[in-house]
Amino acid sequence: MRYEAPETIKAAVGLLIKARGQSRILAGGTDLMVQMRSGMLEPDLIMDIKRIPGMRDIVPEKGGFRIGAAVSGSELGEHAKVSKMWPGVVEAVELIGSTQIQGRATMVGNLCNASPAADSVPALIAVGATARIVGNKRTRDVPVETIAKAPGKTILAKGEFVSSVFLPKALPRTGSAYLRFIPRTEMDIAVVGSGVCLTLNPKGVVTKARVSLGAVAARALLVEEAADVLLGNKLNDDVLERLADIASDAATPINDKRGTVAFRKQVAGVLTRRAALIAFQRAKG
Amino acid sequence: MSNIHVTTTINGDETEYVCRPDESLLDVLRDRLGMSGTKEGCGTGDCGACSVTLDGRLVCSCLVMGAEVDGHKVETIEGMADGEDLHPLQQKFLEHAALQCGICTPGFLVAAQSLLERNLDPTETEVRYWLAGNLCRCTGYDKIVRAVLDTAKDMRKVAKKSSAKKTAKKGARHAA
Numbered sequence: 081m082r083y084e085a086p087e088t089i090k091a092a093v094g095l096l097i098k099a100r101g102q103s104r105i106l107a108g109g110t111d112l113m114v115q116m117r118s119g120m121l122e123p124d125l126i127m128d129i130k131r132i133p134g135m136r137d138i139v140p141e142k143g144g145f146r147i148g149a150a151v152s153g154s155e156l157g158e159h160a161k162v163s164k165m166w167p168g169v170v171e172a173v174e175l176i177g178s179t180q181i182q183g184r185a186t187m188v189g190n191l192c193n194a195s196p197a198a199d200s201v202p203a204l205i206a207v208g209a210t211a212r213i214v215g216n217k218r219t220r221d222v223p224v225e226t227i228a229k230a231p232g233k234t235i236l237a238k239g240e241f242v243s244s245v246f247l248p249k250a251l252p253r254t255g256s257a258y259l260r261f262i263p264r265t266e267m268d269i270a271v272v273g274s275g276v277c278l279t280l281n282p283k284g285v286v287t288k289a290r291v292s293l294g295a296v297a298a299r300a301l302l303v304e305e306a307a308d309v310l311l312g313n314k315l316n317d318d319v320l321e322r323l324a325d326i327a328s329d330a331a332t333p334i335n336d337k338r339g340t341v342a343f344r345k346q347v348a349g350v351l352t353r354r355a356a357l358i359a360f361q362r363a364k365g
Numbered sequence: 366m367s368n369i370h371v372t373t374t375i376n377g378d379e380t381e382y383v384c385r386p387d388e389s390l391l392d393v394l395r396d397r398l399g400m401s402g403t404k405e406g407c408g409t410g411d412c413g414a415c416s417v418t419l420d421g422r423l424v425c426s427c428l429v430m431g432a433e434v435d436g437h438k439v440e441t442i443e444g445m446a447d448g449e450d451l452h453p454l455q456q457k458f459l460e461h462a463a464l465q466c467g468i469c470t471p472g473f474l475v476a477a478q479s480l481l482e483r484n485l486d487p488t489e490t491e492v493r494y495w496l497a498g499n500l501c502r503c504t505g506y507d508k509i510v511r512a513v514l515d516t517a518k519d520m521r522k523v524a525k526k527s528s529a530k531k532t533a534k535k536g537a538r539h540a541a
């Protein structure tokens with residue numbers, strides 16, 4: 081096993097291209113170290129990206145904010161502008177682990193670990209975030225919902241890693257929210273997670289909507305039919321009822337000790353309805 | 366596996382060590398540097414017994430690589446007391462009997478200190494949430510929470526007095 085901490089993206093990509101065997105990026109290490117310790121993983125190269133300039137920065141950019149891949153949950157939560165503009169994303173990130181985990185865990189690590197239950201991912205999908213992938217030949221920006229392919233698997237090719245996430249500026253009267261269900265009040269893995277982002281016109285009619293579900297499929301889902309129900313409508317009981325039904329139908333969860341299929345489907349509906357109401361309140365300001 | 370040479374600052378002292386890439390900061394502290402105050406409960410980020418601060422942020426040292434901390438600053442439980450003088454938190458833990466077996470205690474102390482550095486007037490809920498990543502099998506948590514709240518209260522008084530003194534001094538200087 082080798083540990084490297086390159087100081088430029090170019091050097092990092094070079095190391096990944098040359099590496100034999102398994103390579104792993106090290107951000108906060110809160111997934112990676114646990115996986116290595118359990119014997120699940122024995123990478124040949126561990127590449128720490130935290131010494132690359134920009135990786136720990138949150139910077140305003142035309143049309144939004146760019147969050148470096150090594151920004152920790154605590155750093156994100158302490159950023160007043162980001163917290164104000166994307167409360168749904170920040171509340172999702174802040175659900176990850178304890179104070180100690182928050183001091184290290186990154187949003188991009190959460191995304192690239194590709195767990196279907198990753199808390200920040202439905203929230204990121206809901207606000208239309210994109211991930212910047214750097215690599216040998218080209219740099220590309222992709223919607224975050226395309227990063228995970230299956231549990232533990234991403235679309236990243238050899239030599240590639242995610243350098244940042246871009247959060248597009250919220251339009252006026254936009255609100256976002258994320259809710260998850262866990263059997264305890266802290267420190268647990270989502271049984272269902274739901275992220276909603278809504279934009280309203282001055283009359284309170286939904287003009288833009290995105291809905292995403294976590295932990296109910298092999299990867300977080302963007303549920304377009306759920307957004308369609310909201311578009312052009314106010315959040316009355318009938319619309320919320322239909323929203324919940326569509327969310328329940330879209331969920332294709334597994335049965336396990338943490339929840340049955342029927343329970344998870346029902347909770348997907350309940351949480352989506354509640355998250356939509358919170359997003360709506362936030363959008364009204 | 367090639368060894369890595371690391372230079373870092375631990376409790377204010379420049380420290381050098383050599384470690385393997387698969388060693389955690391916790392392994393390095395305990396096994397290479399003989400600083401066994403930091404405890405290992407789970408090794409997977411769940412219990413908080415291994416809590417230290419890294420550049421002022423509370424982290425689990427079992428989830429930090431030894432190699433990563435080159436050029437950074439680490440604070441451990443060994444740096445908490447001032448020689449023979451216990452930190453107010455340590456004193457209050459004794460007074461409130463906030464420990465039994467003591468395995469979790471260094472982690473709780475380091476975590477609580479990190480809270481009080483940021484917020485000297487936390488509510489009970491804030492204390493409980495901040496310490497949610499520290500597990501204790503013995504005390505039932507209540508005495509720990511009381512000890513932290515009581516320390517905060519005392520430290521607020523001291524802070525008030527010293528700021529009053531400072532203002533008084535300033536006033537005196539202005540008068541002169």
Ligand SMILES: Cc1cc2nc3c(=O)[nH]c(=O)nc-3n(C[C@H](O)[C@H](O)[C@H](O)COP(=O)(O)OP(=O)(O)OC[C@H]3O[C@@H](n4cnc5c(N)ncnc54)[C@H](O)[C@@H]3O)c2cc1C
Binds near residue numbers: 105107111188190243
């Ligand atoms: C006690 C505990 C509680 C937890 N609670 C939660 C929870 O409530 N909700 C939740 O969702 N998760 C939880 N987690 C899991 C974990 O903390 C999160 O997934 C976290 O966001 C991972 O981020 P990291 O920076 O630590 O990732 P790392 O461990 O550094 O990396 C995770 C994976 O992603 C890859 N990777 C990291 N960065 C990049 C990059 N820039 N480009 C490409 N690949 C990359 C790594 O190689 C690795 O495979 C918990 C973990 C622990 C130990």
Ligand code: FES
Binds near residue numbers: 404405406412425427
């Ligand atoms: S030993 Fe690190 S959290 Fe338990």
Ligand code: FES
Binds near residue numbers: 503
């Ligand atoms: S005192 Fe024994 S675990 Fe806390």
